[in-house]
Amino acid sequence: AQSVTQLDSQVPVFEEAPVELRCNYSSSVSVYLFWYVQYPNQGLQLLLKYLSGSTLVKSINGFEAEFNKSQTSFHLRKPSVHISDTAEYFCAVSDQGSSASKIIFGSGTRLSIRP
Amino acid sequence: DARVTQTPRHKVTEMGQEVTMRCQPILGHNTVFWYRQTMMQGLELLAYFRNRAPLDDSGMPKDRFSAEMPDATLATLKIQPSEPRDSAVYFCASGFDVNTEAFFGQGTRLTVV
Numbered sequence: 325a326q327s328v329t330q331l332d333s334q335v336p337v338f339e340e341a342p343v344e345l346r347c348n349y350s351s352s353v354s355v356y357l358f359w360y361v362q363y364p365n366q367g368l369q370l371l372l373k374y375l376s377g378s379t380l381v382k383s384i385n386g387f388e389a390e391f392n393k394s395q396t397s398f399h400l401r402k403p404s405v406h407i408s409d410t411a412e413y414f415c416a417v418s419d420q421g422s423s424a425s426k427i428i429f430g431s432g433t434r435l436s437i438r439p
Numbered sequence: 440d441a442r443v444t445q446t447p448r449h450k451v452t453e454m455g456q457e458v459t460m461r462c463q464p465i466l467g468h469n470t471v472f473w474y475r476q477t478m479m480q481g482l483e484l485l486a487y488f489r490n491r492a493p494l495d496d497s498g499m500p501k502d503r504f505s506a507e508m509p510d511a512t513l514a515t516l517k518i519q520p521s522e523p524r525d526s527a528v529y530f531c532a533s534g535f536d537v538n539t540e541a542f543f544g545q546g547t548r549l550t551v552v
Binding site for chain 2: 356420427
């Protein structure tokens, strides 16, 4: 069975500082990987995804994540955060080989930005 | 701008009452998910459908919860009778496949008193 671990429940950082949100998964098969963001009182929005090809994927607002198969990780990074990045971030995984395989979400990491 | 629409956005009800939450998935999507989010449990998958057929509802308390898709434009989640422990934000999401990107609605915040 697949699982996702987000090691940090909360990450406080100063504005314009770099940030890394960690995500590790376990699976016996090839996977799809996702990062979702949830702003206060809103639903989850897809931030970026890895389906195949380049292991480094990027979002339009400066986040990037790298799929590392050997370490079973998909950490999210941003070189310089902004106040508007304050949100909860969810890592998720699904089985690539089965279109009936559901998406499994991690427990979330709350990113708080200090001015 | 295609989006998943959930109604109502907020619902306060008394214990024992029936609650119905509705979801309009994005046109063309064939997969619909229902999630529940609480501070204690995080994001839980309750049930999901593909081409209107239920694929898995093992995350749902069967005695009081039911999920249906009367047609391709409407998914419903019912709780009868409701209990205070059902208080949570319920999200509907839709997608083209079960294992690829899911598009979330804004959620229904349910409070059972």
